[in-house]
Amino acid sequence: MNLLVVGGFFLAEALEMLGHRVINAAEFASPAADEVDLAVVLEQLPAADRPDLVLVVENLGPRRLPLNLENLKVPRTFYALDPHLNLHWHQKYASAFDLVFTTQQSSMSAFKAKGRPVHWLPWAVNLGVVFDHALPRTHEIAFVGRADPRLRRKRHCILEALKSRFPVRVWGDRAGNQVDQQEMGRIYSQARVVVNESIQGEVNLRVFEALAAGALLLTEDVGPNLLGLFTPGRHLITYGPQDLLEKAAYYLSHEEERLAIAAKGRERVLARHHTLARARQFLEYLGEGGWSRQAPDHLQLGQTLLHLSFRGLYPVQPGLERTGFHLRKALEEHPGCAAAYLALGQAALMAHDPGGALAAYDQALALAPGDFHAHLLRGHLLRHQGCLRGAAAALRQGLKHAAQAPYQLRRAARALLPGGMDTAAFFTGLGGIYEAQGLTLEPGYPPAPEPRFFAYAVEYYLHALKLDPLYVPALKALGLLLERHGLPCEAALHFERWAQMVPENPEARRLLGRVQLQGYQPREGLKNLLMAQILEPRMDLMESLRGLPLAPGTLQTLLPQITPEELWTSQALPC
Template sequence: MRICMINCALQDEFSRLGHEILALHPEPGLYDFPSLLEKHAFEPDVVVQQETLGPRVLLQGLGKLSCLKIYWSIDTHLNSFWQEEYSRLFDLTCSTQKQWARYLQDQGACRTAWLPWFGRRLPWYPWSSRKHNVGFVGRVTRHRPSRERFVAFLGQCYNLRLTQDVSFQQMLEIYQETRLAPNESIFGEINFRLFEAASCGCLVLNPAPIPGLEELFTPEREIGVFRHALELGSMISSSLNNLPAAEKMAKAAWVRVQEEHLPAHRAKSLLALIEENLSQFSKKSCDSSDLDWAMTLYRLWQARRAPVSGQTLLHLLLALPESPRKRCALLGFWMGMDRRDMVAHDLAAIFQANLHAEDHNVNRTASLAALHLEDLPMAKAFWLRLRARSPRLPRPPGTQRELYLAWARDLQRQGRLARPGLSYDHQRHVPESALECLILAHLLDSRDMDICRAMDALLDKQPGFEPLRLSLLSHITLHRPQDWLAGLKLGLVNLQGFRLEEGLEELFLAGSRAAQQNQDRKFFNALSAADPDRSIRTTLHPRPDF
């Protein structure tokens, strides 16, 4: 096959498989892709673009191509808010994150697949030849306070070898001299470090739970997994006390890399996806490509990352044929430009012309935009307009708070819990996730503990939101000091964020409050469920009055 690969780490593997490859590595920016192909006199059967981290390479004109187009998203956990639009320009979108591949499919991508990252073919070095017990390679800055606490904990307790700002080759050499490699992630993702350290023969100690992790490496046989600082500490101590057993696990992970997780393995997986999708591929052009392109730029503009001006984006949006997505984007654009007059104008136009009355997203976006203008009657009107076509919806809520909560439940049902990677600005953004609606409800009355609990419950299984949960639970325990369950959760979140002293203190206080209410058995059961290795209870037990 003739394959054009843009910034793809698997290009050499595909060449070895006998395919004709045009490998492009353009500088960050926007590219008219058909013109780029014409310049290289290359007519591909398949296009594969791999996401570049940092500044973006965005390909315009993909809808004009009649070949199979594939996008490989690397940091979907940080960029799904715009990639859910960009992925529509491709026939298949792969993600390194299992759960995010499913999410993109749910949000409108044509087809999706899980394609994890890969390791390296490196020699095995016995642990007896290694210099360092515990090592971590990664940049530590004030912008990642959780990582600062993570490395501080490891440095204080386990003589961590911390290395920053080194080349890729130097990083591999450091891990080849290291026995244990504790890992850290941003939003509960499977990251490069997992594969890199396992390739080097380290025992990787990885945060859990992460969807797909157990399919790549088997916990307790090939890697260790931890949920909080004390569990990680217990795991490091037991590994150092039994190096032969720990080395056996590390060797098993290294073998797994050699057998399943090398570039050649990923190339064969991608090739199988190409062949499967070619058999189903229709060579008609994509009618919605102009809309998908404009929406991609709009999402990046919302995050202040767009490579075009606001005026250029507005011209693109206005030039599109009428559609629900265009209408929602225009409302969001006017709100982002602080043009309240145009938000009000468009709301009136949509309502009076009965535009897209059947579209769920238009009605929700319009209702929430009206709430931004503090126009409760208009916000209710769009709820009623939707309810006329969806009888299951309850009667319109009576207050701003109730309407925000109702739309939060609606978004939660659609699986739109939060938008990781986007710094939500309630002054600029129409809320598009359950969390954002709850934030707006909370802003109406910060003393409403029910909303705080609803936000915490929403985020309980969402890694990466620990700082927000910490703030919410601290707020609850401040105003409801007898709520021992909130105190228990606060203690656990502190431990997840490597705040050991604060976490243990909160757990101790929560246990005392539960005992005062004759609910110590309930407290013990709840703590036991969160402490399968007993590391928390073992640490707390010496306190005489626990």
């Protein structure tokens, strides 16, 4: 079989070992081109290389969304490598394909909901590159990867927590400390324990690499994505904020158990989770059939290109041109599609055509007069044009149609019109409206840089803090939203700023302590909960601790370390 591949495909070598031809489409593209044109590639391919299948692989860095994909006569497949960060556009983009593969089991339902057949195809390790070198295991705990607290705050907190008690070696966290895959394999082969962090509940490639090198893997508990791959306690050890340090200490001091689990984990990878085995699995799925050619959804493709272009993940000029093409196609097929007009309005704004944007918004609202989001976008546009009366009217209409938001919340935002449209209070209120409407945030989605395009509550809260970095209602609302979405380390940044502004506020201390305990900062979290109780003696500390991730052993260890003098004199908070 001949496979034409767009993007980096980690199974390419294994498929060629199995007798298949893998053709890299980028080799036939012009170096100056913004994108691979599959029609041009097909013209250049010799007859013997005509593809039986086209595979587009999503990868980090600049996105590759090839041209003329929808016109191909051969089957089209999509492989979503990082759906835990990109599912918001993956599921739209999947409408251009006949079959979808995903590395994460938890994302399958989203692809199925879009009407595309999907298979779970997890990561796998190339055993010719990463393997057990049989070296002395001189590193107690090792980690290879980014550890910048600005980009990977939870990972940074995990590593700092481990460093507080154990020798931890980190590679790849700064310039001059980078390693390639071969060297990484050697590092893991010298580690007794390799620690792994999950960004958003995913099973990443590091899981398979660490096990292949024979180390004991200490990996975050990610629930369903791990099921069917490995058994915790048998092939690897899972942890959470409640037991990270206890488990690390236990397996570093129980050599026989550590070696037995590491050996079973390595055996499982050698049997099931290397690239050759995964390539066979890929071919089996292709051979199962049950999928057929699908008509592309031009609305979904247009929205995908618009979002990626605006968020800086795709070149703007070709992105807008392709956005317009697909949205016009969508309107040819469905002339009454309000969503297409709304997206055309946003594209027009990106092209510096406010008149065209306003006309498109008016078309969208003529078709869907109850769309609260369209009214608010129209209001933001009129505000930027200086039409304050018209902007206030449009914003009032948006608030009126935000049916899921409580009346009191809508009334408070409406009371700030028109004079308060540029205040932190107004944008915080709109954040609450969007949150009530269920539009909170998308993991991995870069926030919109300016308010005419806001689509989620988190963006409104961030803009409120841009207007007034010390506005407590925005700090609190944003922190609570991030905590609810399983991002306690990010939430802690906002609660910390609040507590620094008002150190004697018990609620700020309590919320900060709570997310610090969830975010692998047990000492800081416990300290802030104790301070909250001092500030508000009626608060039940044990009730606050109930349900939070703090093991009894950790509590017994930390409590004696936090002295009354430290609590009474503390005015500044730890970073």
